Amino acid sequence: MEEFLARLDSEFDEAEGWIRIVDADWYADDLRLNISISMHDGSPPEIWEVSCVGVVEESLSSVGEEKLTVLSESPLLIPYREIEVDLMFSENSCKPESLLGLLFSSCFEVFEKSEYLARFLNQKPTVNGIVASKFGTLGRFPKPLADKITEALASQPIRVNPIEVGPPKYWTGTEFIGYPSLSVFELGVSYVIGESFSAQRA
16 A cells, blocks of 8 residues: 555646546455546546455545545544543533534534534434433543533533543444554545555556
């Protein structure tokens, strides 16, 4: 993968070139992407195979993009690394739409993806959901998001009680275990979170 990224860094023209996912195939928890790359205006497209091993999450689009990275540090990794926190609440006198707006805003500040809120919130993120209740469990959130929400609600007419649960885990079919070391393959709005990535020209 290092050689592939180094070639993009030295030869790819962000002003004229483009990168596009043209095919994706699953093999158990592994994913193979076929990526079409035009290094600069007028250059013939190249097809590269990117193998993604141990995938835990992906979101793919075939829109042409100008930037491809593989990162070991990213907000997208927070749900797999950070302590999980249950946010209990009581004495809620917030307007549901205002409370929901603060939650979406907090989520965007942490992840730059407000739609992630639905992953952590107890019930659906609607004004008739948990935000309309007087008390209950707001949801289970990664600590950075739980801290941001607690801070945002400190001045609101609601009492919030955070309770740390522990590190995130997943079910193997026989037991709950912690996530392995993960990285993020990002191509514009598309991303794959997995254990390792490799690339070769097709």
